[in-house]
Structure formats: C-alpha cells, structure tokens
Amino acid sequence: MVNQPDQSAQGEQKYPPLERIPQHVGIIMDGNGRWAKARGLPRTAGHRAGTENLRRVLRAAVEFGIPILTIYAFSTENWGRPSGEVQALLSILERVIDRELAELHAEGVCLRHIGHLERLPARLQQKVRDAIELTRNNRRLILNVAFDYGGRAELVDAIRRIIADGVPAEQVNEELVSRYLYTAELSDPDLIIRTSGEMRISNFLIWQGAYAEFYVTPTLWPDFDKDELYKALVEYNRRQRRFGLVPES
Numbered sequence: 001m002v003n004q005p006d007q008s009a010q011g012e013q014k015y016p017p018l019e020r021i022p023q024h025v026g027i028i029m030d031g032n033g034r035w036a037k038a039r040g041l042p043r044t045a046g047h048r049a050g051t052e053n054l055r056r057v058l059r060a061a062v063e064f065g066i067p068i069l070t071i072y073a074f075s076t077e078n079w080g081r082p083s084g085e086v087q088a089l090l091s092i093l094e095r096v097i098d099r100e101l102a103e104l105h106a107e108g109v110c111l112r113h114i115g116h117l118e119r120l121p122a123r124l125q126q127k128v129r130d131a132i133e134l135t136r137n138n139r140r141l142i143l144n145v146a147f148d149y150g151g152r153a154e155l156v157d158a159i160r161r162i163i164a165d166g167v168p169a170e171q172v173n174e175e176l177v178s179r180y181l182y183t184a185e186l187s188d189p190d191l192i193i194r195t196s197g198e199m200r201i202s203n204f205l206i207w208q209g210a211y212a213e214f215y216v217t218p219t220l221w222p223d224f225d226k227d228e229l230y231k232a233l234v235e236y237n238r239r240q241r242r243f244g245l246v247p248e249s
C-alpha cells in the first residue's frame, strides 16, 4: 500500500508523485443524503454508501503518503436529525468497528477519536475505546474520527479544563490552548476537503484549521474516490501558503 504511483495501461503514471504531501488532511464527508435522494433511496442508504467509500479513500490516503487523516463523521449538531437517522449513523459506526477493525489494524491504521463519547450507547463507547487501544501503536496512518464532534464544544471543554487546572491567566497562550484540544498530539490540518459543494466549515476543526487550505468539490461523498483525492492534492500543491506574510519572491 505504500507510495507506489499507479501505472496506466500505456505505462504512464496516473498519479505522478507530488512535491508536497499534506501531513494532516481533514475531510468533511458531506452529501450522503443527496446521493441517496438522487437514487430514490432513503438517506441511510447514502450513509452506508459513504461508509463503504471510506475504505477506498483510506487506501488512497496511505498510497499517497498522507500520515494523518481526520474525518468528520458526526457533528454535535447532527443529534438534531430525525432519531431514525441518528440511530442509523450510530449503528453504522458500530458495524464499521465490528467488520473493519481487524483489517484496519492489519494495515497499520491507528484509530483515534475526537469529540464526546458519553452520549453514545455504553456498548459502542466500549467498542470505540477497545479499537483505539488495539491500534494505538500503529503508525502507517493515523485515522482520527470526529464523531459527536464540534469545534465550539472542543473549545468549551478546553477552557473548562484550563480553569479546572488552575492555569494562571498570563500563562494562557495559543500553544497552551492547542495542548488542551482533542488534537493535542497532532499537527494542525494542512488541507481540509469538503465534498458536496458546500462552502462552509460546519464547526469542524475551527481552531486547528485557522490556516488550512480549503478545497471544495461538488462530488458527493459516496462518489469521492482516489482520483478525486489526487485532484485535491494537486490543487494543494498549487496553493501558496502565506500565513499572513508577504508572498515569497
């Protein structure tokens, strides 16, 4: 699965190596509902298709040499959806763990979770914890799953813990806040991809993504494939990251 550029039938490289590979990519996996609607299917069928798709995107991420992937699977606001859809999303998460964990582990994926676990059914919480524990030493790909995640909730949690730890006001700085976030041990995302054409951040990594390059594709998440990921990486390579400074001469 490592960095082997694909060869087309003509012997040309389909995915020529890129100069810069983002160290951390965030994906807002959006458009499952519209994908289903376009096919006359229930929204949950779209979520299932989106979950199937995850496998190929993970494989592609490893092939392109992306070390950290954070996927937005369920937001704090998504609890407000009809309960049937929420239940379906919870059971999809459970099924993914049941069916895919062994293979993810064998492929060297380190699973992590950001967000809250307490609102999940106790059995599912335990499965998530066990999956994290099992894969904790894997290093091929860190797969950070944002489930019951919201960037604002993350900041509120950080502020509460900073206060609870009795940190003096003058010691509170950006570096300290970052250490109190769910992503404390991870670098900030370099690239955030959103599928389905929506041009908003929807409460995803609002602190960490301050200087992430933002890439939006109209493709709906279940249709987002290796070619699409490569296109996002090509576009990332065209971007000039300035971080508020003047352009390089």
Ligand code: IPE
Binding pocket: 029, 030, 031, 032, 033, 034, 035, 073, 074, 075, 078, 089, 196
């Ligand atoms: C993304 O797809 C998955 C979740 C938010 C859980 P949506 O369910 O938001 O799909 P659309 O945006 O309605 O098409």
Ligand code: IPE
Binding pocket: 028, 029, 030, 031, 072, 073, 074, 075, 078, 198, 200, 202
């Ligand atoms: C963002 O998508 C959350 C996830 C992809 C999990 P939403 O579909 O919930 O976001 P909005 O409602 O379009 O902003």
Ligand code: MG
Binding pocket: 030, 031, 032
């Ligand atoms: Mg959506």
